[in-house]
Amino acid sequence: MITLEQTIAAILPCDPGAAAEARAHQDRLTKPRGALGALEEVAVRLAGAAAVSPPPIPAPAALAIFAADHGVHAQGVSPWPQEVTQQMVGNFLAGGAVANAFAAQVGATVRVVDVGVAADLPPAPGLTVSKVAYGTADLSRGPAMTVEQAVAALEAGIAVARELVEQGARCLVTGDMGIANTTASAALVSAFTGRDAAEVTGRGTGVDDETLARKVEVVRRALRVNGLDGGAGAVPALETLAAVGGLEHAAIAGFVLGGASLRVPVILDGVIAGSAALAAAALAPAAVDHCVAGHRSAEPGHALALAHLGLRPLVELELRLGEGTGGLLAHPLVCAAARVMHEVATFDSAGVSEKEA
Numbered sequence: 289m290i291t292l293e294q295t296i297a298a299i300l301p302c303d304p305g306a307a308a309e310a311r312a313h314q315d316r317l318t319k320p321r322g323a324l325g326a327l328e329e330v331a332v333r334l335a336g337a338a339a340v341s342p343p344p345i346p347a348p349a350a351l352a353i354f355a356a357d358h359g360v361h362a363q364g365v366s367p368w369p370q371e372v373t374q375q376m377v378g379n380f381l382a383g384g385a386v387a388n389a390f391a392a393q394v395g396a397t398v399r400v401v402d403v404g405v406a407a408d409l410p411p412a413p414g415l416t417v418s419k420v421a422y423g424t425a426d427l428s429r430g431p432a433m434t435v436e437q438a439v440a441a442l443e444a445g446i447a448v449a450r451e452l453v454e455q456g457a458r459c460l461v462t463g464d465m466g467i468a469n470t471t472a473s474a475a476l477v478s479a480f481t482g483r484d485a486a487e488v489t490g491r492g493t494g495v496d497d498e499t500l501a502r503k504v505e506v507v508r509r510a511l512r513v514n515g516l517d518g519g520a521g522a523v524p525a526l527e528t529l530a531a532v533g534g535l536e537h538a539a540i541a542g543f544v545l546g547g548a549s550l551r552v553p554v555i556l557d558g559v560i561a562g563s564a565a566l567a568a569a570a571l572a573p574a575a576v577d578h579c580v581a582g583h584r585s586a587e588p589g590h591a592l593a594l595a596h597l598g599l600r601p602l603v604e605l606e607l608r609l610g611e612g613t614g615g616l617l618a619h620p621l622v623c624a625a626a627r628v629m630h631e632v633a634t635f636d637s638a639g640v641s642e643k644e645a
């Protein structure tokens with residue numbers, strides 16, 4: 289098995305030469321400079337990450353949905369019963385969830401990974417069981433995980449990334465399922481960015497005003513109880529992740545690191561992925577060079593996480609589902625950005641006149 293330490297050591301930052309070549313090539317293509325807007329930056333990013341221009345077209349894509357439960361559910365932070373996590377895992381495996389429909393639409397495979405569901409799940413094709421615990425402890429009363437559990441979940445995510453790439457995936461899409469995980473996400477965003485609990489906490493699956501106020505207090509307490517209210521970066525990344533993250537957050541952070549170590553682009557989904565990516569970036573800053581922000585979720589902490597990471601979301605549709613749905617929708621855009629670099633004629637080759645003066 290490849291360890292967390294080995295994976296981090298293998299992550300290389302963007303290759304500036306390949307990125308510069310990609311930028312120069314963009315400017316020779318038969319379009320006005322900058323006319324492809326944010327997609328031009330995606331192509332440059334892909335080239336830098338792959339260390340080659342033009343960059344490989346990142347297809348096919350593989351979605352991994354990391355599922356886990358949360359002790360903080362006991363604080364009444366979600367209107368949904370905890371069993372919905374395991375029930376939705378069954379739905380993913382049966383092909384009945386939105387993520388399945390979107391994956392079919394974009395030609396992505398779907399892998400479901402149990403890293404911490406509170407029940408034992410029957411074996412099924414498409415299900416990987418890498419259970420680290422039957423859910424986390426309540427993060428508002430102490431650490432959600434031990435550091436050993438966080439490392440085990442990170443390494444489970446790394447293993448899934450490596451396996452999917454070995455099976456032919458050339459793009460990884462993050463997915464999550466975990467009732468109450470927007471509370472853990474908010475706590476991670478607060479801890480890693482130093483933002484106040486009220487700024488990063490949102491309505492998740494759709495809580496009312498009273499529950500939202502309670503959720504903000506739970507996040508604030510979690511930071512205090514775990515000694516994370518001393519400003520961003522005061523506590524090491526692994527301890528921070530273990531204290532207020534979920535098992536799926538740790539696994540997604542590992543999935544990001546695994547993809548980055550193999551120079552395979554990772555499309556991030558919503559706030560769960562964004563908060564997990566903050567942990568991955570704190571462990572290995574160069575990992576961010578291999579990430580694309582698929583979309584911006586309606587959760588307020590997501591935009592703040594992406595700003596902290598320096599990532600611009602591709603799709604903004606007010607999605608707030610998770611599962612990898614926003615990441616999947618972005619996959620054709622990321623492929624289109626790369627394809628342009630292979631197939632579009634240059635002014636020279638097509639005999640098109642360039643702009644005067």
Ligand SMILES: O=C(O)c1ccc[n+]([C@@H]2O[C@H](COP(=O)([O-])O)[C@@H](O)[C@H]2O)c1
Nearest residue numbers: 366466468470492493558559585609610
């Ligand atoms: O991806 C997002 O940004 C997102 C925003 C709101 C809710 N979710 C999903 O909803 C679940 C968590 O919501 P909650 O209210 O139980 O914390 C979990 O399964 C997430 O996948 C996901």
Ligand SMILES: Cc1cc2nc[nH]c2cc1C
Nearest residue numbers: 368372465493609610611
């Ligand atoms: C039904 C349902 C589906 C989900 N998918 C991701 N999170 C979810 C939360 C709920 C409640």
